[in-house]
Amino acid sequence: MNKPFMDEELPVIARFELRRRAYLGPDGVLHGRPPAFASNVDLLISLLRAMALTRAFDLKAVALQRTGRLGTYPVSLGEEAVSVGAASAMREEDVLLPSYRNTGAQLWRGVKMEEILLFWGGDERGNAFSGPKQDFPLSIPVASQTSHAAGVAYAFKLRKEPRVAVCMSGDGATSKGDMWEAMNFAGVAKLPVVFIVGNNQWAISVPRKLQTASETLAQKAIAAGFGGEQVDGNDVIAVRAATERALAAARAGEGPFLIEALTYRLGDHTTADDAARYRSPEEVQARWKEEPIARLRAYLVGKKAWGKEDEERLASECQARVEAAAASYLATPPRAPSSMFDHLYAELPHAYLGQRRELEGASDA
Ligand SMILES: Cc1ncc(C[n+]2csc(CCOP(=O)(O)OP(=O)(O)O)c2C)c(N)n1
Ligand SMILES: [Mg+2]
Structure with a gap:
């Protein structure tokens, strides 16, 4: 960290603390004091399934793009736990404001795969999606969803509705003026908004360290007058637990919160990118050891709640669902x-x- 200048003779007027939440390690073992839902095996299996479906969908989307049947597409390979963990903590009446990398959150909320494909195929009808109609379309402009989220949360507050806006972004968004302004207003007006920052270490080819000199992204909340925490973003249990806690507090009138979910973008930025031009294969390989699906699977296998047959059934189920969605997308006639x-x-x-x-x-x- 940059050591900021400080005159040691002056009295200290404020101190800040940040905490990190992590339960399920890359070793597939639960550490610390996990939340109560971690003992609900059926719930954990549904999180595993949602992450696996997201990954299978991404693979198909890339195949469609590479064969000229889809526009540019951003995978969330390695980041599935951020989207699934956060969305799974929401209530239906809350509002999701996703970024382009939150396919897993949209799927969890009930958006259909063929609708997501339609959107990335250049057909706006994909945005008239199934699932909660009040959710926002995914945001491609970096950080513009942050001020929209503050606005949505302000409406909840004015109407006295116990609902929360969940704003999802990447690390790069925290370097933008929009996000600072949104957080500032959210802090002042104590708005029911939760900012989930998927810190995947990269903003296209710009590494995290060149984006901001801030030691963590979570601490940016402190400047805006509210709390934040860092979470192991590859631990779906930690992401869900952090989001649940922040949502409950926001719903109870305690104001905004920022969750920095530490993860890693294992894939290219989008299909228009070649990450091998700016990072080494060794770096990426090392990060594969931390990815979220393997660790949850390992945990469930350890609990004898998951086995080879379950895995094979899940793979073929995901494959069938993804293929059916792609067929329906491809069979949709283009608009005039x-x-x-x-x-x-x-x-x-x-x-x-x-x-x-x-x-x-x-x-x-
Ligand atoms: C306002 C704006 N400026 C620039 C871009 C081009 N752009 C697309 S993604 C991206 C990087 C975003 O990085 P981050 O917020 O970390 O999200 P990630 O892609 O890593 O999920 C940039 C600069 C954009 N989409 N919108
Ligand atoms: Mg990023």
């Missing part, structure tokens, strides 16, 4: 090109009327 003029304006400006007519004329021909 003129639909690009719909929905943006209540009344189409004159300049666009002519363009629409021209396009419709061309497609009639």
Whole structure:
């Protein structure tokens, strides 16, 4: 850490503390004092299944992109526990504001795989998704969802509704003005919003250390006047426990919270990226030992709650579901090109009327 200048002769006026939450280690063993839900094997299996489905879906999405049938796509390989852990702690009436890397959270909330594929295939109908309609579409502009989340939480507060906005972002978002402003307002107005920062160590090719000199990202909450903690983001139990606690506090009127979920982006930034150009295969290989699915599987195997047959059944089930979703996506006829003029304006400006007519004329021909 950079040692900030400090005149030792002056009296100390404030001290801050940060804590780190971790239960399920890469060794597949529970440490510390895990939350009560960790003894609910069925729940743990549902978390495992959700992470496995996310990974299988990502694989298929990349295959579709590589064969020219999908646009750019961002996998969440190695980061599945952040999305699944956070979303699984939410109530249906809460509002999720995801980033582009939170496919696992959207799936948990009930968005269909074919809808996600439609979106990444360039069809906005994918955003009219199933599941909680009040959830936001995923945000591609980095950090713009943070101020939206503060706004949603402000509405909850004004209406006195016991609901929470869950804002998901990457580490890079915490370096942006939008997020500082959102956190500042959230702190001042004590808003029911939980910021989940998936710190995957990279903002495309920019490593965490070049993004911010802050020792942790969790401590950024302290500057905004609320609490934060660092969580092992590859431990789905820790992510869920941290989110549950923060949601309960926010719902009870205790204001915002920031969870820095430490993880690692095992894949490329998106299908438009080649991470081998800026990081070594050895670094990535070493991080595979920490990925979230293997450790939960190992834990369940140790408990005799999971075995080879379960694993094989899950793999073929995920495969079948993903294939069916891809087939449904591919069978969806594209929208008429003129639909690009719909929905943006209540009344189409004159300049666009002519363009629409021209396009419709061309497609009639
Ligand atoms: C406002 C804005 N600036 C730049 C970009 C280009 N961009 C896309 S992703 C990204 C990096 C984001 O990193 P991080 O917040 O750590 O999220 P991650 O991709 O690692 O999940 C950038 C700079 C963008 N999408 N939006
Ligand atoms: Mg990142």
